Amino acid sequence: MNTDQLDMNLLRLFEAVYRLGSVSRAADAVGLSQPAASQGLTRLRLALGDALFVRAGGSMRPTLRAERLASVVQPAIAAIQDVLREDDAFNPSRSTMTLRLHMSDIGEARLLPELIAALHRDAPGMRVQTAPLAHTQIADALETGSIHFALGFLPSVRGTERIELLSDRYVVLVRAGHPLLAAKQEPGAVQDLHQLEFVAVRSHAETFRILQELGLDSRLVVTSEHFLALPAIIERTDLAVVMPRAIALRFTHTERYALLSNILPRSKFTVSLHWSPRFNLDPAHQWMRRLFVELFTKSGSASES
Known part of the structure; x- marks a missing residue:
């Protein structure tokens, strides 16, 4: 034949x-x-x-x-x-896909609550898996489809499509009643930070960069693997932590924490949504991109005081 x-x-x-x-x-x-x-x-x-x-x-x-x-x-x-013959319109209400995301632990705390609430409402059959990847692995993981999207401040990631979702800046969080607050109503000078000792999360390089630029790297006494432990450490000690303002504000609402008014060097950053150009025309991808934009750009910048 x-x-x-x-x-x-x-x-x-x-x-x-x-x-x-x-x-x-x-x-x-x-x-x-x-x-x-x-x-x-x-x-x-x-x-x-x-x-x-x-x-x-x-x-x-x-x-x-x-x-x-x-x-x-x-x-x-x-x-x-x-x-x-597949319908070009993705039907989220009938989807059972598993959405795979790169997120850091702080990214999860900032973005997942709104995302999960929206999916529960509009796409109840969808599942979500998050996993933090090394930044050098993200572009390849997006290209192969092992993850659908990467979210975060990822300036080293190249060769992807990207949309900026929101802006934020790093601030210093301490416990309410911290001695520095008691001694000074508005501890806003950079010099005031030299009176503090700090705790940081190993996976968030920007916080280490800020401490180093301020000459405070020698004041770093605790390095944690996970963000989850930080609030409890701050509440029970006089240590301070550098973290995104949007996350820090959630703790200050409890009146157990306080923000210092110090303006940190090069502290502003943007959180972006990254994906592979291979999936530009995929209906599910398009729907998810619209959802991320709707959820996280509607409130504008989080970097304003």
């Missing part, structure tokens, strides 16, 4: 003749004239070395070879047609 003589059109014609039992009806179904359909069927017979169909009464009856071929060709054509 010379498979080079086969193409998709011949297989579509074969499937139509098999299904309809008529060359003329098959020609109409695939958009060919009857002579062209007859010529195509002859080509297929020669390529396969089999008659494929024999006349029986008023219809075309398949040979055993045609039966075996149809058992493979019909599901293959049906699968291709299903893909080509």
Whole structure:
């Protein structure tokens, strides 16, 4: 058998003749004239070395070879047609996809509550998995589809599509009743920070950079692997932490914490949504991008005092 003589059109014609039992009806179904359909069927017979169909009464009856071929060709054509006929509109209410995201622990605290609430409302069947990746791995993970999106302040990530979602800045958080607050109503000078000792999260390099620029890296006494431990440490000690203002404000609402008014060097940053250009036209991707923009750009910047 010379498979080079086969193409998709011949297989579509074969499937139509098999299904309809008529060359003329098959020609109409695939958009060919009857002579062209007859010529195509002859080509297929020669390529396969089999008659494929024999006349029986008023219809075309398949040979055993045609039966075996149809058992493979019909599901293959049906699968291709299903893909080509997919509705361009993603239906989130019926989706059961698992959304895979790169996020840091602070990113989870800042973004996940609103995201999960929106998905629970609009896409209740969707699942979410988050995992922090090394920044050097993010672009490849997006390209291969092992994650759908990366969210955060990721200036070293290159070769991705990106939308800026929100702005924020780093601030210093201490416990309410901290001695520095008691000694000075508005401890706003950079020099005041040299009276503090600090705790930091290892995965957030920007906080280390800020402490270093202020000459405070020697005042770092606790380095934690996870953000979750920091609030309890701050509440029970006189240590301070550098963290995004949007997160810090959540703690000050409890009246157990306070923000210092110090303006930190190069403290502003943007949180962006990253994805691979490969998925620009994917309907689910497009819906998720619109959702992220709707959720996190509507409130504007978080960097204002």
